Amino acid sequence: MILTILCAAALAGAAAEDRQQIAVMQETPAIEGDAGRGEALYQRRCGACHSIDQNRVGPMHRNTYGSKAGSVENFAYSKALDELDVVWNEASLDAWLQNPSAMAPGTRMGFRLTDEQERADIIAYLRTVSEQGEAETN
Amino acid sequence: MHSQQILSKEKVSRRGFMGRGTTATLSVAGLSVLSGGAFSMASRKGAKEDPAADAGLINTALSLEHEGIAAYQIAAESGFLDDAVLQVGILFQSHHKGHRDELIKSVRELGGIPVEAKSIGEYATALGADQLKSQADILQLAIGLELGAANAYLGVIPSLNDQEYGHLFARLAADEAMHWTALKGAVGEALPQNALYFG
Numbered sequence: 541m542i543l544t545i546l547c548a549a550a551l552a553g554a555a556a557e558d559r560q561q562i563a564v565m566q567e568t569p570a571i572e573g574d575a576g577r578g579e580a581l582y583q584r585r586c587g588a589c590h591s592i593d594q595n596r597v598g599p600m601h602r603n604t605y606g607s608k609a610g611s612v613e614n615f616a617y618s619k620a621l622d623e624l625d626v627v628w629n630e631a632s633l634d635a636w637l638q639n640p641s642a643m644a645p646g647t648r649m650g651f652r653l654t655d656e657q658e659r660a661d662i663i664a665y666l667r668t669v670s671e672q673g674e675a676e677t678n
Numbered sequence: 679m680h681s682q683q684i685l686s687k688e689k690v691s692r693r694g695f696m697g698r699g700t701t702a703t704l705s706v707a708g709l710s711v712l713s714g715g716a717f718s719m720a721s722r723k724g725a726k727e728d729p730a731a732d733a734g735l736i737n738t739a740l741s742l743e744h745e746g747i748a749a750y751q752i753a754a755e756s757g758f759l760d761d762a763v764l765q766v767g768i769l770f771q772s773h774h775k776g777h778r779d780e781l782i783k784s785v786r787e788l789g790g791i792p793v794e795a796k797s798i799g800e801y802a803t804a805l806g807a808d809q810l811k812s813q814a815d816i817l818q819l820a821i822g823l824e825l826g827a828a829n830a831y832l833g834v835i836p837s838l839n840d841q842e843y844g845h846l847f848a849r850l851a852a853d854e855a856m857h858w859t860a861l862k863g864a865v866g867e868a869l870p871q872n873a874l875y876f877g
Contacts, residue, residue, distance in 0.1 A: 585833070588742055588826030594804045597741040618734060641731060641837050650735040650837030651830060 569634045571660045578665025581658055589651070592669050598649060604628050605663075606672025609644075620646035633663045728839045733790030735834055736843060739850070740781040741793050742827055746774040748801035749823055758813045763864065767820075770857050777850050784843060814865070821861045825876075828854035832877040851876070 582590075589597035599612040609624040609632075610617045624644045626632045636643050637653040653659050667673030750771035754764060782792040802808075810816050831851035835844045855876055862869060 583822060584825055585829055586826075587822060588830040589738070591804070594806075596804045597738060597745065639837070646731055646734060648734040648738045650738070650834040652833050652836050 569630060569656070569660060571656055573657075573660030573662070573664030575661070575664040575668045578661035578663070581662050582665050585653060585658065585662065586651075589649075601666055601669060603670045603672070605633070605666045605670035607670075618644075618646060618648045620644040621648075628666075630663055633666065634659055637662070729788040730790070732839050732843055733785050733788040735837060736781055736784050736788070737790060737793045739831065739834065739847070740778060740785065742830060743774050743778040743781060744793070744795035745801055745804070746823060746827065747771055747778060748795065748798055749805055749819065750774065751798060752802055752805070752807050752810075753816045753820065756810060756816060758810070758816055760813065763813060763817070766860065766864070770820075773853055773857070777853065780846065780850075784846065817861055817865050821858060821865070821867075824854050824858040824861060827851075828858060828876050 586598075586601075590599070590601055592601050594600055595612065595615045599615040599617070604612075605628055607628060609626045609628065610621045621644050624647075626636075626643070628636075632643075637659045639652055640647050640649045653662070667677070750767050753759060753767055754771070759767060785792045805819065810819065828851045831847045831854065835847050838844045838847065859869070
């Protein structure tokens with residue numbers, strides 16, 4: 541019982557820290573992405589697990605940019621991603637791709653993309669396959 | 679531009695992703711205690727840091743292997759493959775089955791429950807199998823999946839807590855790179871000019 545309370549307290553603490561985390565994640569990376577390069581890179585780096593229009597090992601990526609984490613219907617997310625209170629934009633995607641487990645401990649995506657330019661290119665591509673991303677551009 | 683990039687790196691480290699490690703581990707450990715101990719924490723020595731997280735990442739790799747096995751099955755049953763290509767496909771599928779079995783063992787070692795394969799029909803839809811009209815189409819799909827799988831394994835290694843599983847993932851990536859290289863040869867495509875192509 542005491543253990544349960546302790547754990548609940550630890551969880552509440554982690555949640556508070558998450559909110560703080562999200563607040564500082566609003567900064568957009570300084571580097572420019574190229575959506576054309578991003579499309580080819582997406583196939584090579586993400587294509588084992590993701591497609592734009594199909595749920596596979598990971599959720600589909602149509603409209604991911606601009607939507608809340610964990611919101612694709614019919615995809616069985618981990619608890620970690622279900623509860624992640626983040627909207628996907630340049631800054632949050634950049635942080636996610638650097639280290640998903642740091643952002644959502646317990647997530648089932650462990651893939652890290654270390655190259656800053658590749659991250660920017662892929663994020664630029666994800667923007668083009670999202671209604672919100674397109675609307676922002678036009 | 680250059681100084682801006684350096685600046686942004688500093689910002690990233692100030693955000694303190696590394697520093698969150700302890701809280702992160704605690705909350706996951708807390709979760710599994712709260713959920714009635716879905717993962718037995720003491721079941722494996724090396725992964726004592728966070729066995730549930732490793733089990734989740736290994737399960738994701740297992741989903742990938744299930745899909746790979748299904749992709750070769752769909753290819754073998756398509757009727758488009760020459761006998762020689764079919765034989766290679768069957769060999770590669772048997773490698774993927776070996777990967778699957780090793781990953782199932784690892785998830786169990788960590789006290790997790792291995793994910794099950796979906797139906798062949800679901801994989802066929804997810805992979806766009808209705809678009810495959812020839813042996814060449816099938817080979818291109820296989821090349822893409824094998825390259826993606828090699829890169830996926832390599833990119834997940836830094837997220838694993840137990841380096842023994844990191845070693846396993848490196849060996850799996852090497853098998854996928856072997857398949858990719860053989861398939862590139864089969865379609866007569868050149869190998870990359872640059873070093874460090876994978877990862």
